[in-house]
């Protein structure tokens with residue numbers, strides 16, 4: 001294989017994957033322990049040992065090793081935070097450098113597996129990194145491009161993730177059939193409508209919103225966990241009578257995957273100690289102080305994510321198990337409570353689906369296939385929103401975690417016939 005074959009990379013908020021096209025067939029890189037995907041996570045040991053990525057990083061966190069864990073770094077692309085250098089395990093590093101180091105590891109693993117030097121990448125990108133801000137959106141792609149260059153890729157091009165997934169999904173569709181790809185991941189929801197045109201799906205419209213599984217986790221953490229840590233309680237005024245609500249900011253950050261690592265600062269700890277001194281609910285707020293002291297933010301995020309998945313699957317007795325904060329502390333999460341908390345998100349996804357169909361100039365009834373992609377497409381709220389819009393379409397689950405990378409690999413060979421999706 002020539003070194004000019006681009007490596008297809010799905011750099012996801014939660015999980016990443018890489019693949020190459022070999023003689024027209026998709027060859028997924030077994031990126032970690034014989035598996036084709038790995039968590040987009042990094043761990044820097046406190047002893048300044050080498051960075052670990054993927055499952056090894058998650059395991060270090062679970063084992064309670066001293067060090068700094070980070071996940072959901074993709075959501076920082078386009079934000080000023082990406083350039084800020086913070087002290088992490090003995091060195092000042094920026095998120096941009098950390099993403100570059102992660103992508104470099106992917107390149108090195110792919111090179112080790114193929115025996116070839118890889119200099120080009122075809123990367124997925126959400127339709128919008130930031131759906132409400134075009135300048136931030138453009139900055140996010142620039143940031144990601146810079147990360148790829150710093151990771152040793154000389155050339156990088158981008159393709160919208162759902163358009164890539166469409167290439168993988170539409171194989172075998174009949175001429176003229178209409179497909180709607182719904183890719184709900186950790187950070188974004190992305191939609192593409194295609195019409196099968198010869199052997200290629202032709203893109204009619206793409207649309208995306210910055211909303212994904214990490215936002216579901218955020219909402220569930222705020223509604224179900226943070227009240228036990230003091231959210232919604234009050235503190236006495238330092239001077240004079242009366243009570244004030246406790247500030248929401250530290251709870252909101254603790255409930256946000258990407259922000260957790262930046263909470264463990266002396267300033268935040270001091271602020272929480274001060275609030276605790278004035279608290280009328282010290283039993284609850286004391287838990288927040290303890291969580292910051294012991295750096296348990298990611299443990300909470302993982303517990304919320306596991307509770308979400310269990311409740312969505314309809315498991316009996318589903319709960320968010322935070323017994324690492326306090327023995328026997330488990331916060332029940334019923335399916336009803338899950339759907340009530342996530343109702344606004346369902347409304348957003350339903351509206352985005354509607355917009356996508358409208359932009360394609362179609363009526364929903366004209367959609368023949370709906371293909372669900374991405375881990376969060378397994379949430380029943382997604383299926384409900386899709387069924388409401390297209391009750392008669394055939395709904396298929398693509399391979400949730402690899403459809404995007406498969407399509408990216410297929411796109412590396414496309415010579416971009418007119419109107420067909422092609423790398424930008």
Ligand SMILES: Nc1ncnc2c1ncn2[C@@H]1O[C@H](COP(=O)(O)OP(=O)(O)OP(=O)(O)O)[C@@H](O)[C@H]1O
Nearest residue numbers: 012013014015185186187188213214374375376378
């Ligand atoms: N069985 C499941 N039920 C519901 N949600 C799930 C399930 N499995 C994984 N998820 C959620 O799916 C999300 C990850 O999906 P995926 O790996 O497709 O995202 P990603 O590609 O990394 O993110 P993005 O494409 O938005 O950058 C996480 O939020 C996770 O909690």
Ligand SMILES: [Mg+2]
Nearest residue numbers: 012185374404
């Ligand atoms: Mg994805």
